[in-house]
Amino acid sequence: MHTTTRRNFLVLTGISALAAAGCGTAVGSGTRNTTTLRYQGSVGQVSPPELAASLGYLEDLKLEWVGNTISGPQDIQSAASGQTDFGGAFNGAVVKLAARKAPIKAVISYYGSDKYAYNGFYVTEKSAIRTARDLIGKKVGMNTLGAHHEAMLDIYLKKNGLSRAEAEQVERIVIPPVNTEQSLRQRQIDVAVLGGILRDKALEDGGVRKLFSDYDLRGAFSAGTYVLTERFIKQNPETARTFVTGVGKALDWARTTQRDEVVARMTEIVAKRKRNESAAALKYWRSYGVSAPGGRIEEKELSVWADWLTERGDLKSGRVSVPDLYTNEFNNRAKKAS
Structure with missing residues (x-):
């Protein structure tokens, strides 16, 4: 059985994060308002962006699967370094990567905990x-x-x-x-x-x-966010808006639609993408756990983990400005709910 000590893990993630942060020129596709977004998926699971694409909520945006992620920290590091266009992770990992000066911005919550998803x-x-x-x-x-x-x-x-x-x-x-x-x-x-x-x-x-x-x-809370690089947002503001708003709409659809219908849609998505995987586990799906309308991000959802990391000694006090770490600017869905 493979084991990893906390110290070794922090050293490894620190090195990876610094490498990602060092790529100050990290970009998405490099094209202004691109219509293709590269991303990493998960075996046998359907992410909110994949659901949004299937429902037509991403409009003319296309998702380009480049492989499966091994963890949230790895996923957002891939986005920060320009290997993908967006990535998602636990908010504490987002705070930690931002502390390494990675050029990222959290744009929408995508998973959390509730009475079904915990x-x-x-x-x-x-x-x-x-x-x-x-x-x-x-x-x-x-x-x-x-x-x-x-x-x-x-x-x-x-x-x-x-x-x-x-x-x-x-x-x-x-x-x-x-x-x-x-x-x-x-x-x-x-x-x-x-x-x-x-x-x-x-x-x-x-x-x-x-x-x-x-x-x-x-209790119920949103726990993880998708991030984009600041440069990607600057070059592709309308792409960012379409992506974030579409994902928010998909989250709302999944929360308000009968579970059997959601599972049927997810099963269809897995079958169509042909990645040599089983959709059998989807019968256990209950919720993404995001209760905020449109996946809107609240400051406390990031600050609580910044405080936890500081208390552990993993983060120096004042190293990260939480209000600068996220934005709801591109989430039209959340704005309407407000």
Whole structure:
């Protein structure tokens, strides 16, 4: 089982982010108001932009799939360095990349947590783990470090009275999401972070119980945003507006449309793109978790993670100006809702 220490992860992401930030000339396609947007997808899943394209909400914009992303931080670094035109990640990762002087701007929320779409921390039914203190000395498996799942774990431990020294005794281990449930059942880890389709599948299989979830901790909230480079926005303002507004419209459609209809549309999208993947897991889809109309970004959705990173020592105080990090300027959908 592959493991990564927090220190090594931060060093690696720091190097990658600095490399991306060093590309001060990062561009999208380099063409003013381009009609093609390059992006990375996810196996067996349909992102809000892909849904928007299928529904016709992107108008004449075309999405060009260049491969699948391995994580949110990697996805936004690809956008910052000009390998893709947009990327999405947990807001803490967006703040961290901006702190490295990457030329990015968050333009719309695209995922979050609600009563249907949440990330839970699960143990086996017979596990002796019942409280936060029981996690000391235990292994928690998650998809990456320094991002959403580790932030939720830190908040949970602090909220339940553990000191920083005690919290550091809870071991965080990187495990690919598709292997997390199996690792828990085989007792390679003590706690598994499961969300969305993988969570519902594990619950259907039985034998696991929830310790807590991000929704339990914070209620409904938007957790991740799509970013564009500042130069791309300057060169392609109308493209940015069409993209952001179209994605916002797709988020609203998914939230207000009958679930069976949404799943049927997503299944059709996966079948048509012919990437040699299965759409079977889509039957577990419930929500993108974005409750704000049109995916509008609120400052607190970024500032809470800037504060968390500062408290951890990953970010110097005042390193990032959160109000300068995002914009709702191109989101006509959110403006109408307001």
